[in-house]
Amino acid sequence: MNKVLENSLLKEKIFWQRIEPGLEVFVLPKRGYNKKYATYATRFGSIDSHFVVGGEGEELVVPDGVAHFLEHKLFEEEDGNVFDRFAKLGASSNAFTNFTNTAYLFSTTANFYECLEILLDFVQQPYFTEESVEKEKGIIEQEIRMYEDNPQWRIFFNLLTALYNEHPVRKDIAGSVDSIRLIDKEILYKCYRTFYHPSNMAIFVVGDVEPDRVIEQVAKNISLRNYDQLGEIKRIYPQEPKTLAKDYVSMELVVSQPVLNIGYKDSETGYDGERLLRRELVTEVVLDAVLGSSSRLYNELYEKGLIDDEFDAGVVSEKEYGHTIIGGETEDPELLYQRLQEGIGRAQKEGISAETFEHHRRKMMGGFLKSFNSLEFIANNFLAYHFRNINFFTYLDVLADLTLEEANHRLSDHFSADNQARSLILPKKAQ
Numbered sequence: 001m002n003k004v005l006e007n008s009l010l011k012e013k014i015f016w017q018r019i020e021p022g023l024e025v026f027v028l029p030k031r032g033y034n035k036k037y038a039t040y041a042t043r044f045g046s047i048d049s050h051f052v053v054g055g056e057g058e059e060l061v062v063p064d065g066v067a068h069f070l071e072h073k074l075f076e077e078e079d080g081n082v083f084d085r086f087a088k089l090g091a092s093s094n095a096f097t098n099f100t101n102t103a104y105l106f107s108t109t110a111n112f113y114e115c116l117e118i119l120l121d122f123v124q125q126p127y128f129t130e131e132s133v134e135k136e137k138g139i140i141e142q143e144i145r146m147y148e149d150n151p152q153w154r155i156f157f158n159l160l161t162a163l164y165n166e167h168p169v170r171k172d173i174a175g176s177v178d179s180i181r182l183i184d185k186e187i188l189y190k191c192y193r194t195f196y197h198p199s200n201m202a203i204f205v206v207g208d209v210e211p212d213r214v215i216e217q218v219a220k221n222i223s224l225r226n227y228d229q230l231g232e233i234k235r236i237y238p239q240e241p242k243t244l245a246k247d248y249v250s251m252e253l254v255v256s257q258p259v260l261n262i263g264y265k266d267s268e269t270g271y272d273g274e275r276l277l278r279r280e281l282v283t284e285v286v287l288d289a290v291l292g293s294s295s296r297l298y299n300e301l302y303e304k305g306l307i308d309d310e311f312d313a314g315v316v317s318e319k320e321y322g323h324t325i326i327g328g329e330t331e332d333p334e335l336l337y338q339r340l341q342e343g344i345g346r347a348q349k350e351g352i353s354a355e356t357f358e359h360h361r362r363k364m365m366g367g368f369l370k371s372f373n374s375l376e377f378i379a380n381n382f383l384a385y386h387f388r389n390i391n392f393f394t395y396l397d398v399l400a401d402l403t404l405e406e407a408n409h410r411l412s413d414h415f416s417a418d419n420q421a422r423s424l425i426l427p428k429k430a431q
Contacts, residue, residue: 002015002016002017002211002212002215003015003016003017004016005026005391005393006393007393007396009369009396010369010372010393010396012028012372012393013028013029014026014027014028014382014393015027015028015029015211015212015215017215017219019198019215019218019219019222020222021197021198021199021227021228021229021230022197022198022199022200022230023198023199023201023202023203023218023222024201024202024203024386025202025203025205025214025215025218025219026202026203026204026205026382026383026386027204027205027206027209027211027214027215028204028205028206028378028379028382029206029207029208029209029210029211030206030207030208030375031208032208033207033208033375034109034208035107035108035109035207035375036107036108036109036112036205036206036207036208036209036375037105037106037107037205037206037207037375037376037379038105038106038107038112038115038116038119038203038204038205038206038379039103039104039105039203039204039379039380039383040103040104040105040119040120040123040201040202040203041101041102041103041104041201041202041203041204041383041387042101042102042103042195042196042200042201043100043101043195043200043201043387044067044070044101044102044191044195044196044200045067045097045098045099045100045101045102045173046064046065046067046068046097046098046099046168046171046172046173046174046175047099047100047167047168047169047171047237047320048067048100048195048235049061049062049063049064049066049168050062050235050236050237051194051233051234051235051236052233052234052236053194053230053231053233053234054230054231054232054233054234056231059236060190062183062187062190062191063175063179063180063182063183063187064168064171064172064175064176064179064180065140065172065173065174065175065176065179065180065183066175066183066187066188066191067097067102067173067191067195068097068102068140068173068174068175069136069140069175069180069183069188070102070126070188070191070192070196071095071096071097071102071104072136072139072140073126073127073128073132073133073136073188074095074104074122074123074126075095075122076127076132077122077125077127078127082118082122085118086106086108086115086118089108089110089111089114089115089118090108090109090110090111091106091107091108091111091115092106092107092108093105093106093119094106097173098173099169099173099318100318100387101383101384101387103380103383104119104122104123105119105379105380106118106119107375107376112207112209113213113217116205116214116217116218117217117221120217120218120221120222121221123196124196124221124225126188126189126192126196128185128188128189129185130184130185133183133184133185133188137180137181137183140174140175140180141177141180143174144172144174144175144176144177144180145177147172147174149253149254151253151255151259151425152259154251154253154425155251155259155261155327155423155424155425156261156325156423157170157171157172158249158251158423159249159261159263159325159421159422159423160263160323161245161246161249162244162245162246162247162248162249162263162421162422162423163244163245163263163265163323163421164240164245164265164321165240165241165243165244165245166238166239166240166241167237167238167240167320167321168237168238169318169320169321170245194230194233195233197227197230198222198227199229199230200230200233202383202386202387203218204378204379204382204383205379206375206378206379207375237320240269240320240321242265242267243418244265244419244420244421245421246421247420247421247422248421248422248423248424249421249422249423249424250423250424250425250426251424251425251426252425252426252427252428252429253425253426253427253428254427254428255425255426255427255428256427257329257330257331257427258329258330258331258332258333258424258425258426258427259327259328259329259330259333259424259425260327260328260330260333260336260337260422260423260424261325261326261327261422261423261424262325262326262327262337262340262420262421262422262423263323263324263325263420263421263422263423264323264324264325264414264415264416264419264420265322265323265419265420265421266279266317266321266322266323266414266419267419269318269319269320269321269322270319270320271319272319272388272389272390273388273389273390274390274394274398276317276318276319276388276389276390277317277385277388277390277394277395277398278398278401278402278406279317279322279410280315280317281364281395281398281399281402282402282406282407282410283315283317283324283410283414284315284364285357285360285361285364285399285402285407286352286407286410286411286414286415287313287314287315287324287326288360288363288364289347289352289356289357289359289360289407290343290344290347290352290411291313291326292313292360296343297340297343297344297346297347298311300339300343301336301339301340301343304339305331306330306331306332306335306336306339307328307329307330307336308328308329310328310329311326311327311328311329312326312327312328313325313326313327314326317388318388319388324414324415326340327423333424333426337422344415347411348411348412348415351408351411352404352407352408352411354404357404357407361399361400361402364399365396365399365400368395368396368399369396
């Protein structure tokens with residue numbers, strides 16, 4: 001029997017079922033919506049290159065970039081391309097790999113159940129040959145080299161190499177040209193059999209669909225594949241020091257003006273669930289209060305021409321790592337850095353007021369409720385939180401439970417000089 005997750009404020013119900021040997025299926029019916037959206041995701045990202053499969057005991061270390069490589073290869077079939085099959089049914093398909101997850105998805109206004117069957121089939125039917133793997137290396141190598149000259153990509157990963165000494169989050173999601181050359185068919189199949197087991201995956205469907213029909217279709221498809229039990233996957237990560245690898249890194253690229261990013265490393269990690277969600281949300285409240293578009297500091301910087309509308313701030317909270325990044329393009333990165341330090345220091349000294357805290361908390365609540373009109377937002381975020389042992393429906397409850405004391409403690413503790421590193425992209429000098 002299907003279980004139901006409910007949220008009275010959202011006025012939404014998610015139907016949930018665990019299908020042997022462990023696949024979790026979530027369906028959120030949205031009556032009256034023309035579009036339907038489905039995503040099939042695995043908890044396998046770029047940081048998962050060192051692991052032990054339960055029951056086997058063999059410790060494996062694979063080259064960087066395997067998760068991203070697998071994402072590319074699964075769309076290829078012996079007799080064609082999966083994208084074409086979706087397109088013939090009027091659907092749009094895609095996939096993405098990040099540090100912790102890989103997801104395959106489609107959206108459509110027609111032929112939903114046929115498209116769902118394609119999604120289930122191609123994700124569970126890998127087809128790799130030595131020839132196709134070698135060909136893919138060239139494609140991914142071009143992709144890697146293209147991003148080497150992308151200022152937003154480079155400033156981000158340069159900053160991660162400053163924040164982290166050992167953790168693989170400091171490495172490019174696609175790997176390196178050298179690492180992908182080490183990938184072969186056997187490595188791909190080994191990682192596929194480990195991380196693409198149903199017990200390590202989940203499906204989310206949202207739109208005007210029938211929950212029972214979706215769950216029955218998924219269950220039937222899974223039952224035909226005779227999966228064995230996998231056992232727990234033990235992911236092995238290096239011990240990450242609390243200290244920074246470095247506090248400053250710079251690079252010259254072809255840009256019209258400098259780009260500055262400042263990162264703050266979380267020193268306390270190792271937990272997931274509601275505690276992790278709480279850390280993420282209180283940081284977001286602090287960022288909006290201190291650096292949001294209505295804040296005193298933001299407007300001072302904007303009026304002086306030190307930032308533009310693209311200036312941004314965001315937080316990443318994972319079990320094994322976490323950081324906050326702020327920044328954007330600027331004509332004077334040194335002056336911007338100085339003014340940011342002064343403004344954040346002033347906010348730490350004065351503290352966030354109760355009125356400001358409540359205003360920004362309510363603003364976040366309103367933004368979350370508004371986002372539930374986006375099927376993509378719901379599906380992708382629900383599974384991202386699910387893989388961190390967080391029920392996405394508790395978002396508003398946890399946000400409502402945050403205190404002003406928590407916010408001011410986070411402001412003074414997290415945004416300290418000891419946790420801070422800078423990444424700078426400068427215009428390349430003429431030869």
